[in-house]
Amino acid sequence: MAHPREGKIIGVRPGQVEVALADGVVTAFVPGQLKSGPRNRRHVVAVGDDVRIIAGEGVAVLEAVLPRRNEVARTAPGESRAPIQHVLAANLDWLVVVVCYGRPRFNARGCDRLLVLGEVSRVPPLLVFNKCDQGVMDPDPADLYVTVGYPVLRVSAHTGEGLDELRRHLRGRSSLLLGPSGVGKTSLLNVLAPDADHAVSEISTATGKGVHTTTRTRWVGLPFGGAVIDSPGIRSIQPWGLSADNLAICFPELATRTDCQFRNCRHRSEPGCEITAAVAAGEIAASRYESYLRLLEGAD
Template sequence: MTHHSSKTYETSTTDVDQTEVTTDATQDTQDIEEIQDIQDIQDIQNTPEMNHRGEEIFRGVVLNGAHGIYDVHTDGGVIRAQLRGKLKKAFKQEQAAKSTSKERVRRDKMLFDPNYARKVERMQSRNSNDAPVPTRLSVGDYVRVRRLSDGSGVIEEILPRQSALTRKDSGSSEKRTIAQTLLANLDLVVMVFAVAQPEPHFGLLDRYLAICEEAQLHALICFNKADLPHDEYVDQASNLYQGIGYSVLWTSTQTGQGIDELRTHLKDHTTLFTGPSGVGKSSLVNAIEPGMAIRTGLVSDITGKGKHTTTGSQLYPLSIGGWLADSAGIRALAALDIAPEDLANCFIEFRPYLGQCEYIDCSHINEEGCAIIRAVDEGNIDESRHRSYVKMYLGEER
């Protein structure tokens, strides 16, 4: 049986926080005029600017960062840079600024409630032609960096983000949730599940798909080990996900099936591989870029059992063009909570029925007059997908 992707995707992206950073309203007019929307990393490849001191200013992407020092990839090579002084101070000044009670409540919700923060940012981006400007610097952010005479650099400006991937910070508690940005401007999440050995856990896949929908990230479902004998329900699930609009690819590193197509998906994009233990993520990465998974510990493990060689996020270049993203904190992503009122919209086949229920606050679990339940009964929504929704809504699916 031949399986292939049924959907062509466009670049999308998300939000991310790590080191304090924000644009300054008093920035030079010339700098403001230089800002342009960046759709992908290829757009930053250009001739450097020259300031009045004869210093080169490049556009680049942040590869990694620790203790206020960042490696920035530019056309002039990798520049190790620090934030401009006023950018480092801006966030603290913003937090310390006096505000009205209403503004303070909104600020606190933005800081401690990742669902609220993402919702506000989505609303702002929908009401404006401009992409959101980040308030903290993260790996994957596009920046303008000035190269000094000794080869080091100063990050002068953080450019608008197209997307970001966030999770709960380790300092979160039951009373408050602190959002932490893992990666900025991520294009693609490749979710790897084996067709057998181990058998795929579709409840976990549904949770991961919902998280990508919440973050507005494109998802590629990869059924690996396609050379192994497998149960018919795996083929049925593959058809189901393709039918509701997801890209699905079957791969095998033993036979080479799907590897060229996977490489095409990754080309010129920023990609994160993730999936349970033992599904062959490392083998796939090595098939795309020999030796990379071993050198970097690049694949992430949803279950938290995988080992990591890094303590933070990192981008690694692909020889075919594009980047593979690694984040040691990505293991907690599967535990990310989506606000119950937002969850139904994260199941893409539910969307045509939203707003048609008898009750405006319908949870779509067991209410009479629910359009979602009626669609399940009529066979327009798969029962297994609705079960996953119910488990996630009730907090049972992890």
């Protein structure tokens, strides 16, 4: 007899999902009526979704996706008149932005973009600088983010430095790892959940860039409680839901400055702008303001 059961999506493939139930993992087919969904959605289901399935003799079918408490989504790349939402993962407590100092080189624009993605999705960002064993840059870009107010950890998947603190942050929570290819997302996951043993590979010596080793987003339970979602490396991302109106509040150090002369000030070159004055006075880091302007170009 088929009966409904609740579980969590831990992997998505075309037309089917892997669902973790209390007593194991099943593959469930996604029926046509759930696949169609709203026209502006690339997928109706995402890793991290809580779902109800009907499990029968040797076959399971997805019946319903339960309401999400949040989602992290990008605008699907490519030119299209109507933007398409691509949900990367759902029901999260942390968006863990993983970066490193070199190989691949730290990129402030990309890092800020991911922090903004967390802010606009209302999933708190946790910034992790991996590969600390290779030495720290001077000046250390991590210091800037501490000043902004983000939780920042310096860790090494290879030596174990900083990992106890990382475990403390992840324990009992659901966390999405995002960052460029080659920064060591999967390497971190493999030390946090040794049984998972996912593939990692060497950085290309020619480009210092990763080679996109991870190709699918996957939810992995942590032995000390909680879960981590590993994802393929990303080059650039356009956060879904970002507009010229809500961009400034996605930068904590800009969000608190609300005394511009014009209410709809975009903080570019308007007179009486509190933010450009603060940048000129060195109270807001030029690098963060530069990221704001880049994102503003794509948002209006």
